[in-house]
Amino acid sequence: MMYKEAVARYLGRSHNTNIYPKAILFDMDGVLFDSMPYHADSWHTVMERYGLHLSREEAFLHEGRTGAATINIVYRRQYGRDADPELIKQIYAEKSEEFARHPEPERMPGAWELIRKVKACGLTPVLVTGSGQTTLLERLAHSYPDTFDRAHMVTAFDVKYGKPNPEPYLMGLAKAGVAAYEAMVVENAPIGVQAGVAAGIFTVAVNTGPLDGQVLLDAGANLLFPSMQAFCDQWEQVFQALTE
Ligand code: CA
Numbered sequence: 001m002m003y004k005e006a007v008a009r010y011l012g013r014s015h016n017t018n019i020y021p022k023a024i025l026f027d028m029d030g031v032l033f034d035s036m037p038y039h040a041d042s043w044h045t046v047m048e049r050y051g052l053h054l055s056r057e058e059a060f061l062h063e064g065r066t067g068a069a070t071i072n073i074v075y076r077r078q079y080g081r082d083a084d085p086e087l088i089k090q091i092y093a094e095k096s097e098e099f100a101r102h103p104e105p106e107r108m109p110g111a112w113e114l115i116r117k118v119k120a121c122g123l124t125p126v127l128v129t130g131s132g133q134t135t136l137l138e139r140l141a142h143s144y145p146d147t148f149d150r151a152h153m154v155t156a157f158d159v160k161y162g163k164p165n166p167e168p169y170l171m172g173l174a175k176a177g178v179a180a181y182e183a184m185v186v187e188n189a190p191i192g193v194q195a196g197v198a199a200g201i202f203t204v205a206v207n208t209g210p211l212d213g214q215v216l217l218d219a220g221a222n223l224l225f226p227s228m229q230a231f232c233d234q235w236e237q238v239f240q241a242l243t244e
Helices: 002-014 036-049 056-061 067-079 085-100 111-120 134-143 167-176 190-198 214-218 228-233 235-243
Strands: 023-026 124-128 183-187 202-206 223-225
Touching: 002 235, 023 167, 036 056, 036 067, 036 085, 067 085, 085 134, 111 124, 111 228, 111 235, 124 167, 167 183, 167 190, 183 190, 190 202, 190 214, 202 228, 223 228, 228 235
Parallel strands: 023 124, 023 183, 183 202, 202 223
Antiparallel strands: none
8 A cells, every 4th residue: 555655665764663653743834724825926026026036936936945045045046145134024024914915814625624633643733834924823823723832833933944954843843842753744845845854754745736746756755645635535544554
């Protein structure tokens, strides 16, 4: 069965003999919220305001990076150097304002049902996001009640490097008090998948955006689902493959 093979491949590379899942580390945008189209649109609009060219499509490729990292990739491409920190702050503040002008993002279909299932299996949900979007972080408590307390959240405010560096997921493990082989990651972006894999964690990719699913496998995803609903529907089988 393909889930067992995926687990065997993970174990072979990580030199662990088993996975004992105790925590599940969720990315936020594109995993818990159907918010990525609004982010991509906000990035494009505000960057253009500053003469910086980032298409909506490219914004999806940078998904998961910190705001500063995204701005600097484009700035360096055009000017050959990093942007001034004050400019970065200004652009990111305007991008956050622009995002807030969009409708409130809906819960990703299947995400709430999945969270209830993972909790029933005794796993602790942890949030690991590169986002510093305060409106969305506040909304998290309403959309996912009694799920992510502040002690189990890693956001843009906690990290130095951000994804694709393993740092945010290593911090997530530390906050949950578990080792890599006691956790799993749920990600939708190539850079986020890279971060989860680099942290040594079994990483499930859900392709909720416009990219070809192959980019998520190329990034190292252990499993790939076409949606959160599809992952949710298969949860019991995946969990069984992880734990037997
Ligand atoms: Ca994401």
